[in-house]
Amino acid sequence: MWEQLDGSWSRKVEQLVLSNDGARTYDGKRGQRVFWRGTDSAVPAQDCDPQVHVACHVDNSTLRYFSRLKVSRMSRQLPRRIDASLSGVKQRAVAIGLDAVYRRLGVLDESPREVSIEEQLQQRFLLDMDGSSQSTRLYWALLSNSVVFKQDTKACNWYSDRLRHLVHVVRVRRDLSDLPRQVRHMLLRPSLARSVARRGAQLARLWLSHEDAMHYLARVLAAVADAQRGPSARSKEIYFVWSESEELMLEFAQSVPYFAHLPREEALRHRALRWNPLWWLSILGCAACILLGHGFHTACCQGGQVRSDELEVERRARIWWVYCYSGGFVGTVLTDLIALVSAVVTETDPEERNRTVRSCEVAILIQIWYMVGDWNLLYRMSRKDTVLMHAAAISRVTFGAAFLVAFVIGLLTPAGEAILEHWFWGRAPPPPPGTPKPPPPPQETAITWIIRLVFCAFMVIAYLGYTPLLRLDYQSPDLEVQDAQNRGIWKLKVALVAGVLVLAAEGLRPSSARAASWTSLTEALRRWAPPTFATRSFTDQVTLVKDTDGDGAPSADDATPTPFRPHPMSLRFAYTTKPFFPIYTRNLRDLWKRKKGKKLGKGMQGDRGLYWRSKRQKGKQARTWERGNFPLFKRLPRWPEAHMRGKRDYLDPLNLSKLRYFIQKGRLDTRFPITQRHLQESRCVKRVKKGVKLFNVNDFPFPYKIDIEVASADQSSIDAIKAVGGTVTVVYMERVALRAHIKPWKYEVLPRTARPGLKMTTYMEKMKARGAIVRYIKPLWLIEEEKRLQTQLRELRGEDGAAVARRLVESGESVKKTTLG
Helix, strand or coil: CHHHHCHHHHHHHHHHHHHHHCCCCCCCCEEEEEEEEECCCCCCCCCCCCCCCCCCCCCCCCHHHCHHHHHHHHHHHCCCCEEEEECCCCHHHHHCCHHHHHHHHCCECCCCCCCCHHHHCCEEEEEECCCCCCCCHHHHHHHCCCEEEEECCCCCCCCHHHCCECCCEEEECCCCCCHHHHHHHHHHCHHHHHHHHHHHHHHHHHHCCHHHHHHHHHHHHHHHHHHHHCCCHHHHHHHHHHHHHHHHHHHHHCCCHHHHCCCHHHHHHCHHHHCCHHHHHHHHHHHHHHHHHHHHHHHCCCCCCCCCCCCHHHHHHHHHHHHHHHHHHHHHHHHHHHHHHHHHHHCCCHHHHHHHHHHHHHHHHHHHHHHHHHHHHHHHHHHCCHHHHHHHHHHHHHHHHHHHHHHHHHHHCHHHHHHHHHHHHCCCCCCCCCCCCCCCCCHHHHHHHHHHHHHHHHHCCHHHHHCHHHHECCCCCCCECCCCCCHHHHHHHHHHHHHHHHHHHHHCCCCHHHHHHHHHHHHHHHHHCCHHHCCHHHHHHCCCECCCCCCCCCCCCCECCCCCCCCCCCHHHHHCCCCCCCCCHHHCCCCCCCCCCCCCCCCCCCCCCCCCCHHHCCHHHCCCCCCCCCCHHHHCCCCCCHHHCCCCCCCEEEEHHHHHHHHHCCCCCCCCCECHHHHHHCCCCCCCCCCEEEECCCCCCCCCCCEEEECEECHHHHHHHHHCCCEEEEECCCHHHHHHHHCHHHCCCCCCCCCCCHHHHHHHHHHHHHCCEEECCCCHHHHHHHHHHHHHHHHHHCCCHHHHHHHHHHHCCCCCCCCCC
């Protein structure tokens, strides 16, 4: 808007609006209709470009392509909702007689007059439409206390992204089809209309002044200068790390059903993520880990792609999981080194210093070993070694599970419980009598253990990241398979998972803390059981305490073993050498179980009886035997195409109503041709596998003029799109070409388009007969067939056409069917 760069024009318009409309409120204005006056600046008069303008002449059929003429016609049809007309005609239009055309069409009065800004400010509803460029009316209309109806157009102002629907303006569609409905909506909700008028005026007065326009221009020039200068290496690294961290966290967020259907931009702008501090802390943590991991692997010559033909699955695993976890372990190695140095320098107790040094050395060794495993995984991916790459990926997952189990086992030990109690509650457990109070653990050790705790929680999630790598088979032609075919890989998986289970079982064995609780349980059972039920093995394990001094407390003189005396009546407890404790399930009696009933064969030689006899027989005793050699399943004919039912290429369906919904939501741009790649990226089609087939149900209306490219379309959808001036292009792309069209970044050199076969060529000509535009490379035999037919037509239209026709009839060539039928 060059007018707003001129400070005198901006201040003049602002003073004019504030002086005439500053004290007038929304309720003080008049009119129940939307008001518009203007010229025909959007109509091409003498310099019409067919590539830019839809139509170069004005009549009843092309009137709907020009918004200013269309709204004037709508004012005649809906006078209770719209008050619009042309207030003048450009001189270049008058020179070619367009004013007479306007009067004949009813969009121009006999004596049009120009309406001043002061008169328009008295209206309650104002309509803004673009002409040959963006509109200057929007600036002073927002400054007033009127409701502004803004048409969605290609041209935009520098502040258009700040305008919100039903907050600052009321947006209407580009074809103005919903303008009467929006006017009625504002009349029925006057409180909303007042709010829109008030907020629009506040926005214009605070942010749309001449100074704001100059500030925006300065920012644009600075951005252009930065783009020409190019970002530095540090800026590229930070942008790379931050963008990958956002993609990683967005992948987790889209696993939630609420965010699954949202595209990337809408999910990032969602309030649940944008204003969530945990979201930004998670991104910051992932960015720090990826930055450290990228630096480590760059030093190991693995900072870029593993190969020139790196797959998307490999790229995600390399950045999201290998770099992220390697960076986390780099951070824990640094903290362990700090804890090691701090213990060596400041620790005074030799035993505590040796324990801290040994634990830090073991932790550093384990973490370096994990980083070496990450290096090995990237190396095997670069060498395309399927077996060893799978082994390295599985070791990443099992290492995380083992790391978590080891962490839990460490917390269950007495030392771990003491440290945990000291950190969480601020107090250490009481030391044994006669021993000095131990010093508190170092602060660096606490930080290291907290980092390990967070890392353990994320190590389990590594299963989601490394699982796609297990579907890769570099020896397979398509590289990605659902299940690995090599049995050795599955043996390796089972062995590694079994190792984790063995480690977990070893950790769940009774430790010293569990042994104490086990001893208390046996003592309680000993007090509950009669003394005559004691066995030799039980008395060997449990010491009976007898209170000899009568004070109720055990003492050193009280601990005397009780001799074993066998029971005189019970043979089992008197003479058995089997220990009574620990208790097993086979030692207990099931009181709720009754005597088991006798199993009956139920006749006919048992095994469930007569009913089940036919189920275990074949031949004449089977249930399907019909006493003949030609049963029912052989008498019925087979489905003619039963053997081909699994080989059909089913296209991906797309309903025309769903396409209309995505255009209404702004997720598809109608200004440019819509391809199958746009349909997949906007999630209008979840995944394009064979190609998109467009269909329409019950002739559902479609109001948008679009140019769309699909693989197939039915007659109803083609007619609906062509009725509003759009086009449907049917493009033939085989599997490789379609994948290159959807994801071109996966190919260094795009593959060539293949020629269709006889069946597909017939289908494309059928689509052409329906009214669609077809695009494919014609086969050589089709070109020769067309040349032959054209030659025959030229001969028939020539002077000796009768002789040629007689010759064709005699030779039988006239009734010969063409290749296409």
